[in-house]
Amino acid sequence: MNYFKIFSFFLFISSVLGFAQQPATSAETIKAALEQKRQMTENSLVKNVPFKNIGPTIMSGRVVDVDVNPERPSEFYVGYASGGVWHTTNNGTTFEPILDSSDTQNVGDIAVHWSTRTIYVGTGENNASRSSYAGIGILKSTDNGKSWGNLGLMDAHHFAPILIHPENPDVVVVGATGHLYSENDERGIYKTTDGGKTWKQTLFVDNMSGIIDLQQNPNNYNVMFATSWTKDRKAWNFTGNGSNSAIYKSTDAGETWTKVSTASSGFPTGEGVGRIGVAVFDDNTVYAIHDSQFRRPDDKKKSDSRGLTKDDFKSMSNAEFLALDDKKLNTFLKTNGFQEKYRAENVKQMVRSGNVKPIDLAKYLEDANSMLFDTPVVGAEVYKSTDGGKTWKKTHDDYLDGIYFSYGYYFGHIHVSPADANHIYIYGVPILKSKDGGKTFKSISAENVHADHHALWINPKNPNHLVNGNDGGVNITYDDGENWIKNNSPSVGQFYAINVDNEKPYNVYGGLQDNGVWKGANNAREDKGWHQRGQYPWKSIMGGDGMQIQIDSRNSNTVYTGYQFGNYFRLNLETGDQKYIQPKHTLGENPYRFNWQTPILLSPHNQDILYLGGNKLMRSMNQGDDWEAISDDLTNGGKKGNVAYGTLATISESPFKFGLIYTGSDDGLVHVTKDAGGSWTNISAGFPKDLWVSRVVASQHKKERVYVTLNGYRWDDFKVYAYMSDNYGQTWKDISGNIPASPVNVITEDSENENILYLGTDNGAYVSFNQGESWEVFSNGVPNVAVHDIVLQPEAKDLLLGTHGRSIYKANVAPLQMMDSKMNSEAVTLFKINPIRYSSRWGSSWSKWLDAYEPETTIQFFSNSKEEKVIKILSEKGAELNRMTVSVDKGFNYIDYNLELSKKGRKALLKENTSIDVNEASNGKYYLPKGTYSIDIEGVKTDLVIK
Numbered sequence: 001m002n003y004f005k006i007f008s009f010f011l012f013i014s015s016v017l018g019f020a021q022q023p024a025t026s027a028e029t030i031k032a033a034l035e036q037k038r039q040m041t042e043n044s045l046v047k048n049v050p051f052k053n054i055g056p057t058i059m060s061g062r063v064v065d066v067d068v069n070p071e072r073p074s075e076f077y078v079g080y081a082s083g084g085v086w087h088t089t090n091n092g093t094t095f096e097p098i099l100d101s102s103d104t105q106n107v108g109d110i111a112v113h114w115s116t117r118t119i120y121v122g123t124g125e126n127n128a129s130r131s132s133y134a135g136i137g138i139l140k141s142t143d144n145g146k147s148w149g150n151l152g153l154m155d156a157h158h159f160a161p162i163l164i165h166p167e168n169p170d171v172v173v174v175g176a177t178g179h180l181y182s183e184n185d186e187r188g189i190y191k192t193t194d195g196g197k198t199w200k201q202t203l204f205v206d207n208m209s210g211i212i213d214l215q216q217n218p219n220n221y222n223v224m225f226a227t228s229w230t231k232d233r234k235a236w237n238f239t240g241n242g243s244n245s246a247i248y249k250s251t252d253a254g255e256t257w258t259k260v261s262t263a264s265s266g267f268p269t270g271e272g273v274g275r276i277g278v279a280v281f282d283d284n285t286v287y288a289i290h291d292s293q294f295r296r297p298d299d300k301k302k303s304d305s306r307g308l309t310k311d312d313f314k315s316m317s318n319a320e321f322l323a324l325d326d327k328k329l330n331t332f333l334k335t336n337g338f339q340e341k342y343r344a345e346n347v348k349q350m351v352r353s354g355n356v357k358p359i360d361l362a363k364y365l366e367d368a369n370s371m372l373f374d375t376p377v378v379g380a381e382v383y384k385s386t387d388g389g390k391t392w393k394k395t396h397d398d399y400l401d402g403i404y405f406s407y408g409y410y411f412g413h414i415h416v417s418p419a420d421a422n423h424i425y426i427y428g429v430p431i432l433k434s435k436d437g438g439k440t441f442k443s444i445s446a447e448n449v450h451a452d453h454h455a456l457w458i459n460p461k462n463p464n465h466l467v468n469g470n471d472g473g474v475n476i477t478y479d480d481g482e483n484w485i486k487n488n489s490p491s492v493g494q495f496y497a498i499n500v501d502n503e504k505p506y507n508v509y510g511g512l513q514d515n516g517v518w519k520g521a522n523n524a525r526e527d528k529g530w531h532q533r534g535q536y537p538w539k540s541i542m543g544g545d546g547m548q549i550q551i552d553s554r555n556s557n558t559v560y561t562g563y564q565f566g567n568y569f570r571l572n573l574e575t576g577d578q579k580y581i582q583p584k585h586t587l588g589e590n591p592y593r594f595n596w597q598t599p600i601l602l603s604p605h606n607q608d609i610l611y612l613g614g615n616k617l618m619r620s621m622n623q624g625d626d627w628e629a630i631s632d633d634l635t636n637g638g639k640k641g642n643v644a645y646g647t648l649a650t651i652s653e654s655p656f657k658f659g660l661i662y663t664g665s666d667d668g669l670v671h672v673t674k675d676a677g678g679s680w681t682n683i684s685a686g687f688p689k690d691l692w693v694s695r696v697v698a699s700q701h702k703k704e705r706v707y708v709t710l711n712g713y714r715w716d717d718f719k720v721y722a723y724m725s726d727n728y729g730q731t732w733k734d735i736s737g738n739i740p741a742s743p744v745n746v747i748t749e750d751s752e753n754e755n756i757l758y759l760g761t762d763n764g765a766y767v768s769f770n771q772g773e774s775w776e777v778f779s780n781g782v783p784n785v786a787v788h789d790i791v792l793q794p795e796a797k798d799l800l801l802g803t804h805g806r807s808i809y810k811a812n813v814a815p816l817q818m819m820d821s822k823m824n825s826e827a828v829t830l831f832k833i834n835p836i837r838y839s840s841r842w843g844s845s846w847s848k849w850l851d852a853y854e855p856e857t858t859i860q861f862f863s864n865s866k867e868e869k870v871i872k873i874l875s876e877k878g879a880e881l882n883r884m885t886v887s888v889d890k891g892f893n894y895i896d897y898n899l900e901l902s903k904k905g906r907k908a909l910l911k912e913n914t915s916i917d918v919n920e921a922s923n924g925k926y927y928l929p930k931g932t933y934s935i936d937i938e939g940v941k942t943d944l945v946i947k
Contacts, residue, residue, distance in 0.1 A: 023182075023717070024179060024181075024182040024184065024715065024716035024717060025712075025716065025717055025718040025719060025741060026155070027137075027154040027155035027186075029718070029741055030136060030154060030718065030741060031136075031154060032740075032741075033718075033740035033741035033742065034103045034136065034740070036738075036740040037103070037740040037763070037764065037777060037784070038103075040738070040740070040776070040777045041777055041779045043890075044776045044777045044778075044779065044891065045769075045776045045890065045891030045892060046767055046776045046777070046778055046816065046891060046892055047776075047777070047778075047779050047780060047889065047891065048780055048889060048891065048892055048893055048894050049778060049780055049811050049813070049816070049892055049894070050780050050781055050811060050894055051778065051780060051781035051782045051801070051809040051810065051811040052781060052809065052810050052811070053491050053526070053781065053806065053807060053808070053809050054508070054520075054522060054523075054524070054526060054800075054807070054808050054809070054810050055491050055493075055520070055524070055526035055538065055807055055808065056491070056493060056510075056518055056520060056526070056536075056537075056538040056807060056808075057488055057489055057490060057491045057492075057493070057526065057807065058488055058536050058538065059472060059473075059488070059493060059512060059515040059516070059518065059540075060450075060472050060473025060474070060488040060490065060492055060493070060515075061080050061081065061082070061083050061471075061472075061473070061492035061493050061494045061512075061513070061515070061805060062080060062081040062082075062083075062125075062452075062454065062470075062471045062494060062513065062514070063078055063079065063080055063081075063454055063455050063469025063470060063471075063473060063474060064079050064080065064081050064107055064108060064109070064125055064126065064127070064454050064455060064469065065078070065079040065107070065108075065109050065110050065161075065454075065455050065469065066078050066079070066455050066456075066457050066467050066468075066469050066474070067079075067110050067111060067112045067457070068457045068459070068467055069112075069114055070114065070459075070460060070461070071114070073091075073459055073465065073467075074088075074089065074090060074091040075087075075088065075089045076088060076092075076457070076467060077098075077110050077112060077119070078095065078469060078474055078490075079107035079108075079109065079110040079121070079455075080105075080107060080490070080492045080805060081106070081107060081125040081127070081131070081132065081133075081494070081805070082105055082106050082107075082125070082131065082133055082494060082785065082786055082804050082805030083105055083107075083490065083492030083494070083785070083805035083806055084097050084098075084099035084100060084102075084105040084107065084492070084783065084785075084805070084806070085097070085098050085099040085107060085110055085119075085121060085145065086098065086490050086492075087144065087145070088487075091476070091487075092474055092476060092485070092487030092489075093487070093489075094489055095487075095489055095490045097145075097490070097783070098119075098141070098144055098145025099121065099139075099145060099148070099783075100145075100783040101145065101146065101147060101148060102121075102139055102145075102148040102784065103136055103150075103763075103784050104123050104135060104136050104763065104784055105783055105784060105785040105786075105805050105806065106123050106124050106125060106133040106134065106135045106136075106786075106805075107121060107122075107123060107124075107125065107135075108122040108123060108124045108125050108126040108135060108158050108159035108160070108177075109121070109122040109126060109159050109160065109161050109162050109174075110122075110162075111161070111162035111163070111164050111172075112164075113164045113166075113169035116142075116169050117142065117144065118140070118141075118142055118164070118169040119140065119141045119142075119144070119145065120138060120139070120140050120151075120162045120164065120172060120174075120196075121138070121139040121140075121141075121148075122135065122138055122159025122160070122161075122162050122174060123135025123136050123137060123138070123139060123159065124136075124156070124157045124158035124159055124177075125158060126158050126159055126160050126161075126177055126212065127158075127409075127410055127454070128180060128231060128233055128238070128240065128409050128410070129409075129410055130596060131494065131513055131786075131804060132158065132180060133713075133762060133786060133804075134157040134158065134179075134180065134716070134718075135156075135157060135158065135159065136150065136154055137150050137151060137152050137153045137154035137156065138150070138151040138152065138153050138159070138162075138174065138196060139151070140195070140196055149196075151192075151195075151196030151197075151199075152196070152199060153174075153176060153186065153190060153199060155179075155184060155186040156176035156177070156178060156186045156187060156190075156210075157177070157178060157179050157180065157184075157716075158176070158177035158178065158179075158180060158210070159174060159175065159176060159177060160174070160175025160176070160177055160210075160211045160212055160213055160214045160226075161174075161175060161213065161214045161215065162174045162214075163214060163215075163216050163221070163224065163254070165221055165253070166221060169195065170192070170193060170194055170195035170196075171191075171192070171193050171253070172191070172192050172195075172196065173189065173190070173191045173202075173214065173224065173253065173254035174189070174190050174191075174214070175188075175189055175210070175211030175212070175213065175214035175226055176188055176189070176190060176210055176211060177210035177211060177212060177229070178207075178210035179716050180233055180716065181233055181234065181235075181713075181714055181715055181716045182715065182716040183207040183208055184207055185204070185207050187204070187205075187207070187209070187210035187211070188201055188202075188203045188204040188205060188210065188211055188228075189201070189202050189203035189211055189214065189226055189254060189257065190202065191253075191254045191255065202250075202254055202255055202256065202257065203226065203248060203257040205228045205230075205244050205246075206230070206244055208230055208231070208232060208242070208244075209228045209229060209230040209231075209242065209244040209245070210228065210229060211226050211227065211228055211229075212227050212228070212229040212275055212276065212277075212412060213226065213227040213276065213277045213278050213412065213413070214226045214227075215278050215279060215280050216280060217280050217281075217282055217283055218280070218418055218460075219282065220282075220283060221253055222250075222251055222252055222253045223249075223250070223251055223280070223283055223388075224249070224250040224253070224254055224280075225247060225248065225249050225250075225260075225278045225280055225286060225389065226247070226248045226249075226250070226257065226278075227245070227246070227247050227248070227275075227276035227277065227278055227288070228244055228245055228246050228248065229245050229274075229275050229276065230242025230243065230244040230245045230273075231275075231409070234641065234643075234714070235643065235645055235666060235667075235692070235714040235715075236638070236639040236640075236641035236643050236645030236646070237639070237640070237641025237642055237643055237645075238409065238641075238642060238643055240274050240275060240291065240293065240408065240409040241271060241272055241273055241274040241291075241293035242271060242273070243269070243270055243271050243273070245273035245274060245275070245276060246259050246261045246269070246273065246276075247259070247260050247261035247267060247276060247278065247288060247389065248260065249388070249389045260385075260389035260390065261273075261276075261392070265389075265390065265391055265392050266383070266391050266392040266393055267288065267290075267383055267392040268290060268292060268294065270294075271293075272292060272293045272294035272295075272377075272378075273290070273292070273293070274290065274291035274292060274293045274408055274409070275290075275291040275408060275409055275411075275412040276288055276289070276290050276291070276412065277289045277412040277413040277414045278414065279414045279415050279416040279424065280416070281416045281418075281421045282421070283388055284385075284386055284387060284388050285384070285385070285386055285416070285421045286384070286385045286388065286389050287382065287383070287384050287385075287395075287414050287416055287424055287438065288382070288383045288384075288385075288392065288414065289380060289381070289382050289383075289412060289413070289414040289426050290380070290381050290382075290383060291379065291380060291404060291408030291409065291411070291412060292377060292378035292379060292380075292381050293377050293378070293408075294377065294378050295376060295377060295378070296376050296377065296378055296399075307328065307331060307332060307335075308324075308328060308329070308331075308332040310336070310361070310362045310365050310366075311362065313358045313359055313360075313361040313362045314359050314362050316358040316359070317358070318351055318352075318357070318358065320358070321348070321351055321358040322348055322351060322352065324344075326344035326345065326348075327344075329344040329347070329348075330343055330344045333347070336365055338364070338587075339584060342587055347361070347587065350587065350588065355588055356587055356588040357588075360587055360588050361587070363590065363591055364584075364585070364587055364591065366591055377408075378399065379399065379400065379401065379403070379404050379405075379408060380400040380403045380404045380408065380411075380426070380428060381394055381396070381399075381400060382394065382395045382396060382400070382414065382424070382426060382438040383395065384437060384438060395434075395437055395438025395439055396438055396439055396440070396441075400426075400441070402429070402430070403426065403427070403428040403429060403430065403432070404428040404429070405428070405429060407428070407429075408428070410428075410452070411427065411428040411452075411453070411454070413426075413427065413453075413454070413455070413456070414426050415456050415458060417458050417463045418458060418460040418463065419460070419463040420435075420463070421437070422434075422435060422436055422437040423435055423463065424437065424438055425456055425458075425466075426441070427453035427454075427456070428452070428453065429451045429452055429453075430443050430445040430451065430453075431443070431444055431445055431449070431453045431456075431468065431470075431481070432444065433480065433481060444477075444480070444481025444482070446475075446481075446483070446484050448475070448484055448486045449468070449470065449472075449475050449484050449486075450470045450471050450472020450473065450475075450514075450515075451470065451471065451472075451514075452470055452471035452472075452514060453468060453469070453470045453471075454469055454470060454471075455467075455468065455469030455470075456468050456469070462478075463480070464477070464478060464479055464480040465477070465478050466480065466481065468484075471513070471514040471515070472488070472514075472515060473486065473487065473488040473490075473492075474486070474487040474488065475487070489528075491526070491806060491807040492805060492806060492807065493510070493512050493515065493803075493805075493806075493807035493808070494512055494513035494514075494515070494804045494805055495510045495511065495512055495513075495788055495789065495802040495803060495804055495807065495808065496511045496512065496513065496545070496546065496547060496548075496597055496788055496789070496802075496804070497510065497511045497546075497547060497548045497549060497597070497788065497789045497802060498510040498511075498549075498789045498791050498800060498802035498808060499548075499549045499550065499551060499791055500522070500551075500791055500793045500800065501551045501553075501556040502553060502556070502795065503556055505521050505522055505523045506521075506522050506793050506795075506796060507519055507520065507521055507522065507556070508520055508521075508522050508800060508808060509541075509549040509551065509559070509561070510546065510549070510802055510808060511542075511545070511546025511547045511548060511549060511561065512545075512546045513545055513546075513804070514544075514545050515545075515546060516540050516541075516542050516543040516544060516545075516546045516563075517540070517541050517542035517546035517547070517549060517561045517562075517563075518538045518539065518540055518541065518546070519538065519539050519541050519559075519573075520537050520538030520539065521537065522793070522796070522798065522800075522810060524537030524538065525537060541559065541561065541571060541573060542561050542562060542563065542569065542571070543563065544562070544563025544564060544567070545563050545564040545596075546561070546563065547561065547562055547563055547564065547568075547597055547598060548561065548597065548598070548599060548600050549561040550600055550601065550602040550610070551602075552602065552607045553602075553607055554607055556573075557572055557573045557574040558570065558571070558572060558573075558623075559571045559573055560581070560600055560602065560610060560624065562582075562598075564596050564597075564598075565594045565595070565596060565598065565644060566582050566583075566592075566594030566595070566598035566612070566614060567580070567582055568580075568581050568582055568598065568600060568612065568624070569581060570623055570624050579624070579625075581610075581612075581620070581623075581624030581625070581627075582594075582612075583612060583614065583618040583620075583627035583629075584627075592614035592615060592616065592618075593614055593615040593635075593638055593644050593645070593646055593647045594614050594644060594647060595613070595644060595647035595648065595649050595666055596644065597649065598612065598613060598614070598647070598648075599611075599612070599613040599648055599649060599650050599651045600612050600613075600651075601651045601652070601653060603653055603658065604653060604655045605653075605655075605658040606658070608621060608622060608623050609621055610623060610624050611651050611653070611661070612624075612627070613647070613648025613649070613650075613651050613663060614647060614648065615633050615634065615635050615637075615638065615646055615647050615648065615665075616629040616630075616631050616632065616633055616634060616648075617629065617630055617631040617634060617648065617651065617661070617663055617677065618630070619676075619677065630673075630676065630677025631663075631671070631673070631677055631680055632680070633646075634648060634663050634665060634669060634671045634680065635647060635648070635665040635666070635667050635669055636665070636667045636668070636669060639667075645666060645667065646665070646666070646667055647665065647666050648663050648664070648665050648666075649664055649665060649666045649692060649693055649694065650663065650664040650693055650694065650695050650696045651663050651664075651696070652695075652696050652697050652698040652706075653698060654698040654699070654703060655698070655700050656703040657674075657703065658676065659673065659674065659675055659676030659677070660672075660673070660674050660698065660703075661673050661676070661677070661698075662696040662697075662698055662706055662729070663696065664693025664694075664695070664696040664708065665693055666692045666693070667690055667692075668684060668687060668688070668689055668690045668691050668692070668693065668710070669682060669684050669693070670682070670683050670684035670687070670693055670696055670708055670729065671683065671684075672706075672728055672729055674728070681729075683725075683728070683729030683730065684708075684729075686731075686732050687708070687710060687721070687723070687732070688710065688712075688721065690715070691710040691711060691712050691715070691717070691721060692710065692711040692712070692713070692714060693708065693709075693710055693711075694709045694710065694711040694743075694744055694745050694746065695707070695708065695709045695744075695745075695746050695747050695748075696708050697747060697748060697749065699749060699754075700749055700751070701749065701754035702726065702754065704725075704726050704727050704728055705724065705725065705726050706724070706725050706728065706729055707722070707723065707724050707725075707735075707747050707749070707757070708722075708723045708724075708725075708729075708732070709721060709722045709723075709744040709745070709746065709747045709759070710722075710723075710744070711743045711744055711745060712743055713743040713762065717743075718741045718742055718743055718762075719736075719741055719743075720736040720739045720740075720741060720742065720743075720744055720761070721736060721744060722734070722735045722736045722737075722739070722744055722747060722759065722772065723735060724771065724772060733772075735757075735768070735771065735772025735773070736772075737768065737772055737773055737774050737775045738774055738775055739759065739761065739766055739775050740763070742761035742762045742763040742764070743761060743762045744759060744760070744761050745760050745761060745762065745786070745787060745788045745789070746759065746760040746787065746788065746789050746790050747759045747760075747790075748790050748791070748792065750792065750813070750816075750817055751792050751794040751817075752794070752797075752817045753816075753817045753818075753819065753820075754771075755768075755769055755770055755771050755819075756768065756769055756816065756817065756819065757771060757772055758790045758792070758799065759775065759790075760786075760787030760788065760789065760790050760801065761786075761787060762786040762787075763784050763785070763786065764777055764778065764779075764782065764784055764785070764787060765777070765778045765782065765787045765790065765801050766778065767816065769816075769819045776891075778801075778811075781809065781811075782801065782803075782806075782809055783806060785803045785804070785805045785806045786803060786804040786805055787801050787802070787803050787804075788802050788803065788804045789801075789802035790802070792813070796812070797812055797813055797814040797817065798810050798811070798812055798813070799811050799812075799813045814831070815831045815860050815862065815892055816892065818831065819862075823862055824864070825864075826864065826940075827863070827864055827865065827938060827940075828861055828862070828863055828864075828869075828937050828938055828940045829861060829862040829940070830859075830860075830861045830935060830937060830940050830941065830942040831860040831861060831862075831942065832942060832943075833857055833858075833859065833860075833935065833942060833943070833944050833945075835945040835946070835947050836855070836857055836899070836944075836945065836946050836947070837946075837947060838929070838930045838946050838947065839853075839855070841853050842854070842855045842899070842921060842927045843921020843922055843923045843924075843925050843927060844921055844922040844923070845922070852921070852922055852923040854898055854923075855898060855899045855927065856896055856897065856898050856899070857896075857897055857899065857944070858894050858895065858896055858897070859871060859894070859895045859896075859897050859935055860892070860893070860894055861892075861893050861895075861937060861940075862891065862892055862893070863888045863889070863890060863891070863893055864890060865888075865890055866888065866889050866890045867887075867888055868885055868886065868887055868888065869885070869886060869888045869937055869938065870883055870884070870885050870886075870937070870938075871883065871884045871885075871886060871895060871897075871935065871936070871937050872935075872936040872937075873897070873901075873905070873928075873933060873934075873935065873936075873944070874933060874934040874935075874936050874941075875908065875909055875912055875931075875933060875934075876931065876932050876933065876934075877912055878934075879905075879908040879909065879911075879912050880904075880905060880908065881901050881902065881905030881906075881908060881909055881928070881933065882900060882901055882902045882905050883902075884897070897935075898925075898927075899927050899928045899946070900925050900926065900927060900928075901918065901926040901927065901928060902926075903926070905926075906918050906926045909929075916929055928944075928946055929946070930946050930947060931945075931946055932944070932945050932946075933945075933946070
């Protein structure tokens, strides 16, 4: 009996009945999923498919922690939010990844006991951003990352700093932040005295308040300070403050804790207390940085502005509006970007007719992004205690504007120099230092230092030596921030979306978290040679948080892309021209809502037609110059909150019919129109409610077919939701198959074989050869990393994975596209080898000091058994020229062959053809001359042509 199919059937029935939103996925389920993936990796038919990382590297990705060897600071570890842990022994000149053998690349904190080389990693980023992925507990390694043991605390999801006892690596205290989107009890402070075999929870605040920072006296492990943070993140709202955000102190190495930020202490208390970071100089001197969410005092003084402001219209009556001077009103309308049709005379007529009210002018200018930045809170503030936390006093008189902006939840660290109690560092968007205990600050940002800072190490033996981690990688300074070195060799880009063009060689485009949009040739050399050439092979074409990219198939210089919240542009890459093309609602309408990752799509039927999704679907017939809404609201209408929600997240148009369009929203709705927006049908009634529609894909093989994936990440629901319909979405089939639990980001069809699907989750990429009945996991070269996008370049037959943490991977999938029932029934299937151009350079080099150039081709075949097999290289007449005995896996196999003849094979070839000679190369080897040969595996042959 196929229990899996029975389970899938019941799961499908449950979804059809529309059961309520599922609870957060349990740690037991995650643990089982990780084990399931390990077994799948071992047995996968595609485990040998070789993926190559093609970069880019120069823009790096978000650093969350650095841990430096105090005795030899040229050696350190760097933790990336979703890109693993990397190790350098040459001051950041090169790095090696050491977390790749683990079950995750998501990092919150790293701690190293240098004398014993014991490494602890708290998995799960200790931030609360849109891409702060949950971890899988605490990991430990004693062999520099060759192997990792999971020490538990898997339900904590996100981790604050880890404090290791300086004399005993088995004694560890760690802060657990807890779930990001739901309540849970595995948060607070935990301590182990047996190296992580057992843990004791020594501080629990409540099920919504975790520990966001944990620091010790550098000279007294017994004295620790921790900060709790009350937060409530939902897809539509984020509240990063509460009465249980506080500072705690321990004097017994984390065994017991006392709240020290009391009402009488001088430190803020109450609902407005936000994220807090601490820095400890000694038993007495402690600093704290606070993201205060208390409102600033209302400034009663009237603005001295001579012109109108947005807020003026919020309380203006119709009569007051109609009495406004036309010139003054037109100045406001023009300077605030109102469309040409909205000028004083026209707008006044709209008010007279009752179609528009004065407040609508303010609403016209307010979108999710602008309203987010209009929050009038106190923001960053620094406090100091000189009595071990009993009392606190703010160090500065003025507001510390321009540090956190509205993203205080994204930052929250403060550092004090081990050499001077008055030397402190704080950071948010910029990084600043103070030499007078926080009274005044100076920026130490620089032109080669990325914004948004998350980590800092201060050399205790040379306090002018700093190692900084930010959204753009690692920077090092030796003069206290006057000058910085940039150290960005790891390929750790956090891609949201990727795409390709049809040039030769084809180019790859990608939008990155906080690092803009980049373009580069797929075969660009990702090495240090660009230092010599003077130009990095990838080029930045847009700033901000890079988003989706569409390339005009007629002229790849015409590119549509942009940054967060629907700020899109039409670019001419040849001339450098840019045109802003975000659609604007009609005056009197509610503003459009745009997702953080607003979807765009060029119509496959006409490359002048561009679609863009707000809460309605917009269409432009002229490359974004003009727009019209071709739908009503295709969401559930949004929710009250400070995050744009109730927005479209994905769009797809069928290549079979213009106007057969599908949309998916961030609140769980999928719609279809068959008449270019004339009418719309909701086809999502059978899906689990409220989940983010991460993809809707109209099939390129069958007109009626459509695929949908849902993502429960924003509910801490990590189940796999993937569906297929063969009747325009009237009914759905669950195709999640045997994929281990992990939120799904993308699904795409193979361009040639309709049975093949590719799917990306927050923990890896999969392929199905039977339309989703079962799945195989990719693993060769690809660590357990979030895959946000998958694109197939049809002519090259290359599959590209856009990961959120390890940049872009590429593999040729031509052999996979040939999978059929015949391949499954035969012992061996050999795939075609492309002709190879002969070179007299084989086996030699231009300098005796360089390695000889070694030719290579890859013998690709599918085997239906796991065993040893003999590969023979045969002449055109059948003489054996070489042979290799190789271990073969069941599935796709890739064997590298250097085109070498054996000495015996050379004799056979010369005997067969007396008109040629094969000379020994400089490296002592013989190579095949020009000719036609055969690769033979158990009687199955394919040609090998050297021309």
